[in-house]
Amino acid sequence: MTAALPVPRVRGPRAAGVGGHPWVWVAAAVLPVVFLAVFFAWPVATLVARGFIVDGRPSLAGVQDVLAAPRTWRIVGQTLGQAVAGSAVSVLLGLPGAYLLYRCRFPGRRALRALVSVPFVLPTVVVGVAFQSLLAPRGLLGFLGLQESFVAIVAALVFFNYSVVVRTVGALWARLDPRAEDAARSLGAGRLRVLATVTLPALAPAIASAAALVFLFCASAFGVVLVLGGSGYGTIETEIWYQTTQLLDLPAAAALSILQLVVVTASLMVAGATRARQERALRLSGNPVDAPLRRGDLPAAAVTAVVVAGLLLLPMGSLAWRSLVTADGIGFAHYVALGGRTGQLTVSAWQALLNSVVTAVAATAIAVVLGLLVSYVLSRRPSSPRGRRFLRGVDAVFMLPLGVSAVTVGFGFLITLNRPPLDLRSSWLLIPVAQAMVALPLVVRTLLPTLRAIDPRLHEAAASLGAAPARIVATIDLPFALRGLGLAVGFAFATSLGEFGATSFLARPDRPTLPVVIFQLIGRPGAENFGMALAASVVLAVLTALAMGLAEWIRPREVNPW
Amino acid sequence: MSIRKLVAAAATAVLLAGCAGTPAPSGTPASGTPSAPTESGTLTVITHDSFALGEKTIAAFKAETGYDVTFVAPGDAGTVVNQLILTKDAPLGDVVFGIDNTFAGRAIGAGILSPYTSPALPEGAEAFAADDTHALTPVDYGDVCVNADTRWFAAKGLAVPRTLDDLARPEYSGLLVVENPASSSPGLAFLAATVGAKGDPGYLDYWKALKANGVKVVKGWTEAYTVEFSGSSGKGDRPLVVSYASSPAYEPATEALTSTCFRQVEYAGVLAGAQNEVGARKFVDFLLSAAVQAEIPESMYMSPVDPDVELPADWKAHAARVDAPIQVPVAELGAKREQWIKEWTAGVIG
Numbered sequence: 001m002t003a004a005l006p007v008p009r010v011r012g013p014r015a016a017g018v019g020g021h022p023w024v025w026v027a028a029a030v031l032p033v034v035f036l037a038v039f040f041a042w043p044v045a046t047l048v049a050r051g052f053i054v055d056g057r058p059s060l061a062g063v064q065d066v067l068a069a070p071r072t073w074r075i076v077g078q079t080l081g082q083a084v085a086g087s088a089v090s091v092l093l094g095l096p097g098a099y100l101l102y103r104c105r106f107p108g109r110r111a112l113r114a115l116v117s118v119p120f121v122l123p124t125v126v127v128g129v130a131f132q133s134l135l136a137p138r139g140l141l142g143f144l145g146l147q148e149s150f151v152a153i154v155a156a157l158v159f160f161n162y163s164v165v166v167r168t169v170g171a172l173w174a175r176l177d178p179r180a181e182d183a184a185r186s187l188g189a190g191r192l193r194v195l196a197t198v199t200l201p202a203l204a205p206a207i208a209s210a211a212a213l214v215f216l217f218c219a220s221a222f223g224v225v226l227v228l229g230g231s232g233y234g235t236i237e238t239e240i241w242y243q244t245t246q247l248l249d250l251p252a253a254a255a256l257s258i259l260q261l262v263v264v265t266a267s268l269m270v271a272g273a274t275r276a277r278q279e280r281a282l283r284l285s286g287n288p289v290d291a292p293l294r295r296g297d298l299p300a301a302a303v304t305a306v307v308v309a310g311l312l313l314l315p316m317g318s319l320a321w322r323s324l325v326t327a328d329g330i331g332f333a334h335y336v337a338l339g340g341r342t343g344q345l346t347v348s349a350w351q352a353l354l355n356s357v358v359t360a361v362a363a364t365a366i367a368v369v370l371g372l373l374v375s376y377v378l379s380r381r382p383s384s385p386r387g388r389r390f391l392r393g394v395d396a397v398f399m400l401p402l403g404v405s406a407v408t409v410g411f412g413f414l415i416t417l418n419r420p421p422l423d424l425r426s427s428w429l430l431i432p433v434a435q436a437m438v439a440l441p442l443v444v445r446t447l448l449p450t451l452r453a454i455d456p457r458l459h460e461a462a463a464s465l466g467a468a469p470a471r472i473v474a475t476i477d478l479p480f481a482l483r484g485l486g487l488a489v490g491f492a493f494a495t496s497l498g499e500f501g502a503t504s505f506l507a508r509p510d511r512p513t514l515p516v517v518i519f520q521l522i523g524r525p526g527a528e529n530f531g532m533a534l535a536a537s538v539v540l541a542v543l544t545a546l547a548m549g550l551a552e553w554i555r556p557r558e559v560n561p562w
Numbered sequence: 563m564s565i566r567k568l569v570a571a572a573a574t575a576v577l578l579a580g581c582a583g584t585p586a587p588s589g590t591p592a593s594g595t596p597s598a599p600t601e602s603g604t605l606t607v608i609t610h611d612s613f614a615l616g617e618k619t620i621a622a623f624k625a626e627t628g629y630d631v632t633f634v635a636p637g638d639a640g641t642v643v644n645q646l647i648l649t650k651d652a653p654l655g656d657v658v659f660g661i662d663n664t665f666a667g668r669a670i671g672a673g674i675l676s677p678y679t680s681p682a683l684p685e686g687a688e689a690f691a692a693d694d695t696h697a698l699t700p701v702d703y704g705d706v707c708v709n710a711d712t713r714w715f716a717a718k719g720l721a722v723p724r725t726l727d728d729l730a731r732p733e734y735s736g737l738l739v740v741e742n743p744a745s746s747s748p749g750l751a752f753l754a755a756t757v758g759a760k761g762d763p764g765y766l767d768y769w770k771a772l773k774a775n776g777v778k779v780v781k782g783w784t785e786a787y788t789v790e791f792s793g794s795s796g797k798g799d800r801p802l803v804v805s806y807a808s809s810p811a812y813e814p815a816t817e818a819l820t821s822t823c824f825r826q827v828e829y830a831g832v833l834a835g836a837q838n839e840v841g842a843r844k845f846v847d848f849l850l851s852a853a854v855q856a857e858i859p860e861s862m863y864m865s866p867v868d869p870d871v872e873l874p875a876d877w878k879a880h881a882a883r884v885d886a887p888i889q890v891p892v893a894e895l896g897a898k899r900e901q902w903i904k905e906w907t908a909g910v911i912g
Contacts, residue, residue, distance in 0.1 A: 125784065129796075132789040138799050226745060226781045242744060245637055247900060248644040322795070347617060410636070414645055418652040425654055426606050426634045505641075509613050509633040510620060520614065522784050524863060525805065526812030527795045530788050 024469045029377045032370045032398070032440075038422070039433055040401055043412025044257070050415070051254020062251020063258075076259060079219055079235040082150070083267075086157035086218035087211045093158060093307045094165025094210070096300040102170030104297055105290045112308070114549035116163045118541050119312060123500055123515045125522055126537040128227030130315040131156050133322075140318070148228065156224045159311055161214040168210035169203055176202055178289050191296060212271030213445075216403045219263055222501060236260045240405045257408050264403030268396040316541065323534035327527065334531035338539070347510075349517055349536050353543075356513040360496035363435035367492040370436065371443030372481055374398055376473070378444065379451035398444060401437040409434070410505030428511065434502035439492040446488040447481055454480050490551020494544045514540055599839035605629040607845060608646065608833075610639050610660030614861045615854065623848050629841050638747060639665050639828075646833065647672045657842035659701065659830040659849060664750050666692040666829060667896015675831040678843055682850040687867040690827050692892045698829035701849045702864035705807035705884040706751035707823040708738070711793030713815045714801035725821050726759055729772060729802070736776035738802040739790040742911075744903050746782040747826070752804045753906055754895060755824035758888035762898070766909050773910055807884050808863055811876040818882035825887035828864060 054062050066072050101113050119127070134140050135147045146152045176199065184194045200207075222237045229238075236256050243252040293301065326333040338349035347355075378395050382388055401409070417424045424430045454476065462472045500515040507516045514536055521533035605627070613635055624631050634655060636645050643665045646654060650672065661669050669675060675697040683699060690700035708729065710722045723734050741749030756765040769777075778800060780786045787805055790798040793816040807818040830849050832842040848854060855866035859874055873881075 129784060129789060132785060133796055136789055136796070136798055138797065227785055245641040245644055246744065248647055325795075411645065411648060414649050414654065415652075418649065425649075426632050504611070505636050507611060507635045509609055509611075509635045510617075510631075516611075520611070522788070523612070523782075525787060525794070525809040528812075530795045 024473065025377045025380055028373045029394075032374045032377075035370055036398065036401075036437075038417075039413075040404075040409065040437060043416045044404060044408055045412075046416050047250070047408055047412035048254045048257050051250040051252075051257075054251060059251075062249075063255040066252045066255035067259075072255070072259075075234050075236060075239050075256075076263075078233060079237070079263065082153055082157065082221070082225070082235065083215045083219035085150070085154045086161065086221075087214040089154055090158045090161045090165050090214045091207060091211050093303065093311075094162055095169060095207070096303040097162065097166040097307060098168075098170035098173050099300045100297065100304045101166055102174040103290050104300075105292045110549065110553070113166075114545050116166055116308065116312060117494070117548040118316065118545050119159050120161070120163050120494070120498075122160075122316075122498060122541060122544075123518050123537060124221075124223030125227070125500075125519055126319065126533065127156060127159065127315065128224050129522065130319050131159075131224075131228055134315060134318060140314070148233075152228045153225060153233075155311065156228055157214075157218045157221060159315065160221075160224070161217050162307065162312065164214050164217070165207075165210045168213070169206045172203060172206040173199075174290065176289070209271055212267050215267045216264060216271070216399070219267065220260070220403050220405065222406075236263070237405055241407050244407045244411055253408070257405065260403070260405060261400075264400065265396070268399050268403070271399070272392045272396050319534050319541075320538050323531060323538050326531060334528070334535035335539075337528065337532050338535055347512065347517075349514065349532065349539075352512050352514045352517040352536075353539065355511050356497055356515070356540075359432050359435065359513055360493050362429075362432035363439060363496035363499075364489055364492040366432060366436035367439040367443050367496075368485070368488055371440055371447055371488060371492070374440070374444050375447035375451050375481065376477060378448055379454070379477075381456065395444075399441045402441050406434075406501035406505065409437075410502060413505075428508060431503055431506050431508075431513070432496070434506060435496040435499045436492075438499055438502065439495040442491040442495060443488045446491055447485070451477060451481055486553075487551045490547050494547045494551075497544060497547070498540065599843070600837055601840035602838045603628075603630055604632065605657070605838050605841035605845065606632045606634065606655030608642060608655040608658045608660075609633060609635045610642050610828075611635045611637055612862055613660060615857060616861065619853060619857060622853070623845070627841060627844055629838070640747075643669045643672075643674075646674045650674055650834070653833045653835045653837075655833060656836035656838045657830065657832055657845045659828070659845075661698060661829050661831065662747065663692060663825075663827045663829075663892050664747070664754060664895050664899055666698055666827075666892045667894075668899070669831070669896075670695060670697045670892075671896060674834055676834040676836070676839070678832045678846060680843070680846050680850055682847040684850065684855075684868040684870065686869045687850075690867050692827070692829060698831045699846050699850070700827050700867045701830050702855075702858050702862065702866050703825055703827040704864040705818070705820075705823040705825050705882070705887055706748045706755070706804060707807050707818040707820060707882065707884065708752075709791075709793070709803050709805040709809050710817050710819060711791065711801035711815065712817050714792050722817060722819070723802070724819060726756065726768065729777075729822075730768065730775050732775070734775065734802070737800055738772070738775075738804075739778045739780060739786045739798075739800040740804045741782055741786050742779050743906060748783050748804055748806070750899070750903070751824045751826050752822075753902060754890050755822060755888045757898075757902060758824065758890040762902070763905075765902075766905060769906060769910050777910075779910065806863065807882040808859070808865070808877060810880040810882065811874070814880050818884075820882050820884050821886075823882075823884045823887045825884070825889070827867075 051063060052058055052060065097116070101109060101116070131152060132139075132147070134142075135144065135152055136142055137147065146155075180202075181194050181198050184198050185191075189197070219235075220237050221235070222241065225233065225235050226238055229235075234242075236259055240253055240256045240260065243249045243256065323334055324330050324332070340348060374394075378391055380391065382391065413430065414425055416422075417430070424433075458476050459472055462476060467475070498515060500519065503513060503516065504519070507513075512520070518533050518536045518540070521529045521536065613633070620631070620633075632655075636642060639660055639662045642658065643661055646658060646669070653674075658675075670693065677696040678699065679696045680699050687700055690703060692698045692700070708723075712722060715722045720733065723729055723731070728734060729738055740752055743750040743753040753765075756768050759765075760768045778790065780790060783805065786803050787794055787796075787809070789796040790800045791803040791805075792798050792801045793803075794813055805818075807820070807823060810816045810818055830846045832839060832846065836842050850868070852868070852871070855868040855871045858864055858866045859877055865873075
C-alpha cells in the first residue's frame with residue numbers, strides 16, 4: 001500500500017463527536033481563542049480601524065489614496081515577487097536536501113538536520129551584515145556582483161527557510177513506501193522517470209504545503225529586506241514599519257495592513273487545502289524507510305553539499321570566524337568580553353542570555369499549552385464538509401500571527417491593553433506572550449499530524465467501554481500528543497530565543513534579551529562591539545542548534561513537523 | 563454548529579469590549595494645570611533603544627527614590643515619539659528620554675509633554691534647549707559628521723576632503739557612503755546638515771551633485787560603518803562614511819570632518835498626564851546628575867550636556883571637537899522633516 005493508492009478512509013458513525021462530546025472541544029477551544037482575540041485580533045483590528053478615522057470623522061479617503069498610488073502596487077508587486085522567488089528556490093533546493101537527510105543513512109545525519117535549522121532563528125540584523133560582507137565588492141563573493149540585488153534577497157530568504165522545506169517534505173518522504181518506486185523501476189522506468197511520475201506526485205501535497213509556509217515567511221520578511229534590498233526596494237512589511245513608526249500615518253498603514261492580510265490569507269488558504277490532503281496521505285503511508293548512501297544518490301548529495309556549504313555554512317562560518325578576530329590576533333577575547341559589563345551594556349551578555357532563556361521558557365509553556373488545545377480541536381474530524389471547512393478556517397486563523405506585521409500588533413497593543421486588568425503595556429509578561437503567538441503556529445503544525453494519526457476507532461472503543469470524555473483525552477489523545485511534544489517544545493523554544501520583531505517593541509532596557517543586546521552592540525562603533533555582537537550571535541546559534549538537536553533526538557520518527 | 567456561534571460570540575464580545583474601551587478623543591487636561599503634581603510608588607520610563615546605563619547607576623536611583631522603576635524601549639526616537647502621540651490619552655509612562663531635535667518639534671507640537679524646568683540643568687547647558695517652552699530638557703548631544711579613513715587617503719596620496727563641497731568633487735568620486743534618512747537617524751542628521759548648509763531647495767541640487775559623484779546609500783549606520791566603510795572591521799571599499807564625531811575614539815585611524823557636522827541633541831521630558839509627575843521630574847534631574855552625565859559617553863556614545871564632565875581618555879585623544887555645527891531650528895525640522903525625506907527619496911533614490 002502506498003500513499004498514492006486510494007484506500008477507504010476510516011470514519012466513525014458519529015465522527016464529529018468521537019473522542020468526546022462537543023463541549024469537550026468547545027472547552028478546549030475557549031482558552032486559545034480568547035488568547036488570540038485579546039493579544040492579536042483586538043489590537044490589530046483597533047489599530048486598523050484608527051486608519052479609517054481622519055480628523056475624528058470616519059473616512060475612507062486616506063486608505064483610498066494609498067490604494068490608488070502606483071507606488072503601493074509596485075510594493076505589492078515586489079512583495080509577491082520576492083515571496084514567489086524565495087519559496088520557489090527554497091523548494092527546488094530543499095527537495096534534494098529532504099531526500100538526503102530523510103531518505104539516506106549516513107554518519108552525522110542528525111547533526112546535519114539540526115544544523116540546517118539554525119538559520120531559521122538567527123537575528124536578521126546579523127545575517128544581513130554577514131551577507132553584505134560576503135557580497136560587498138571586496139568580500140569573498142564580491143566577484144559575483146550581487147550586492148543589493150534581488151538575487152541577494154532571495155538567497156537570504158532561502159538561507160532562512162531552507163529547513164522548512166527540508167523538514168516538511170523530508171518527513172513525508174521518509175514514510176513513502178518504496179515498493180511503488182521499485183515496481184516502476186522493475187517495469188523499466190529510469191530513475192528520473194520514477195522521480196517524475198511516482199515520487200514527486202506522491203510528495204506534491206507536502207511540497208505545496210512547504211511552499212505556502214515559506215511564502216508566508218518570505219512575504220513578511222522585514223530586516224533582511226531593508227538591509228540587503230538597497231534603498232529603492234520595499235515590501236508591504238517595510239512600508240508598514242515606515243508609515244507606522246516613522247510617520248504615524250495610520251490610514252496608509254491601515255491600507256497596507258489590509259493588503260497584507262489579503263496576501264497572507266490567500267496563501268494560508270492554499271496551505272490549508274494542500275495540508276488537508278497531505279495529512280490524509282500520511283495515514284496511508286508505511287513506516288519510515290531509509291537506506292545507506294548509494295552511488296545513485298550522488299546528485300542529491302552534491303546539490304545538498306553545495307547548498308549547505310555555500311548558502312548556509314559560508315555566512316554562518318564567516319560570522320563565527322569574524323567573532324574570533326580580535327585586535328591581538330585570533331582568540332576568544334570577544335567571548336570573554338561578553339561576561340563583563342564593559343560600559344556599553346546595561347547587563348552582561350550572559351545575563352541577557354539568561355533573560356532570553358527565562359523568557360523563552362515562559363513563551364514555550366504558553367505556546368505548548370495553547371498548541372495542545374488548538375491541535376486537539378483541529379484534530380477532530382467533523383462529518384460535514386461545512387464542519388471541516390470551519391476547522392480549516394480556525395487552523396488558518398491561528399497561523400495569521402506569522403504573516404501579520406509585528407509593528408501593527410505592537411502598536412495595536414498600545415491602544416488596547418491600556419487599562420486594568422489588562423494594562424500590560426509595560427509588563428514583562430507581554431514579551432513571552434508576543435513570542436508565544438509566533439511560536440504557536442509551529443507548535444500546532446508539529447502536534448497536529450500525530451493527533452490526526454490517531455485511529456478514531458480507539459476513541460469509539462473507549463467510549464463504548466464507558467470512559468468519560470476527559471478520561472479518553474487523558475488516556476488516548478494526550479499520550480499521542482506527548483510523542484510529538486519534544487519537537488514542539490524545541491521549535492517553540494528556538495523560535496522564542498531568536499524572536500526579535502515583536503520583542504523589540506516591548507524591549508526592556510534593564511532586562512534585555514540576547515537578540516536585543518546583539519542589536520545594540522552591532523549599532524555601535526568599534527571593532528570590539530562588533531566582535532561581541534558576532535560572538536553573542538554564535539552563542540545564540542549554538543544554543544539553537546542544541547535545542548533543535550535535542551528535539552530531533554526526542555522526536556518520534558513518524559511526526560511530520562509542519 | 564452551536565460551537566461556531568459560541569466562538570464567534572466570544573470573539574465579538576472581546577472585540578466589542580475593545581471598541582467600547584477605546585478612549586474618546588476628548589480634551590484631557592494637558593499641561594500646566596495648577597493642581598499639585600501627581601505621585602505614585604511606580605515610575606515608568608520610556609526610552610529609545612540606544613538607552614544604556616549601568617545596573618549600579620540605575621539601582622542607585624531606585625534606592626534613592628524608593629520607586630518601583632520600569633524601563634520600556636520600544637524603538638528608535640521616531641518610534642518612541644509616534645507611540646507617545648498614539649497613546650496621548652492614556653500615556654505609556656511618566657517620563658521619556660531619547661527624543662532628539664529632529665523629532666522634538668513634532669513631540670512638542672503634539673502636546674505629549676508637560677513643561678518642567680530642572681534645577682539640575684548644568685550651567686552652560688541651556689544652549690542646547692530645543693525652544694523656550696521647557697517641554698524638553700537637554701541631556702546629551704552628538705555631532706553627526708562625515709568620517710574619513712585617514713590611512714586610506716594617505717596610501718592613495720590623496721588629501722582628506724574637508725567640506726561638504728569637497729565631497730562632490732571628482733577626485734572623491736565613489737568614496738562616500740551615507741545612511742538612508744528614511745530609516746536611519748544619522749542619515750536624517752546628515753540630510754539636515756545639507757539642508758542647513760545649502761538651504762531649501764538648494765540641498766536638492768547638492769544631493770544631485772553627490773549622486774552624480776557616486777554616493778552610496780545604505781539602510782542604516784551598522785551597514786554603512788561596519789560593512790561599507792574601509793576604516794572599520796568590515797574593511798569595505800569606501801573611505802568616507804556618515805558617522806559621529808566620537809567614532810574616531812574607537813577607530814583611531816579615522817577622522818571626523820568637523821565642517822560637515824550636524825548636532826543631534828537628545829532630550830528628556832515629563833509626559834503629559836503622567837501618573838507620577840514627581841518621579842518623572844526626579845528622573846530628569848537624575849539624568850543630569852554628575853554620575854549619569856559622566857557615564858553617558860561610554861554607555862550611549864554621546865557627549866554629556868554638562869561641560870564640566872571629564873571625558874574618557876580615548877575621547878580626549880581622538881574624538882573631534884565641533885565648535886560650529888550646522889544648525890537647523892527645531893520647529894523647522896519638525897515641520898519639514900517628512901517633506902525633506904520625501905523630496906530626497908524622489909531625487910536620490912528615484
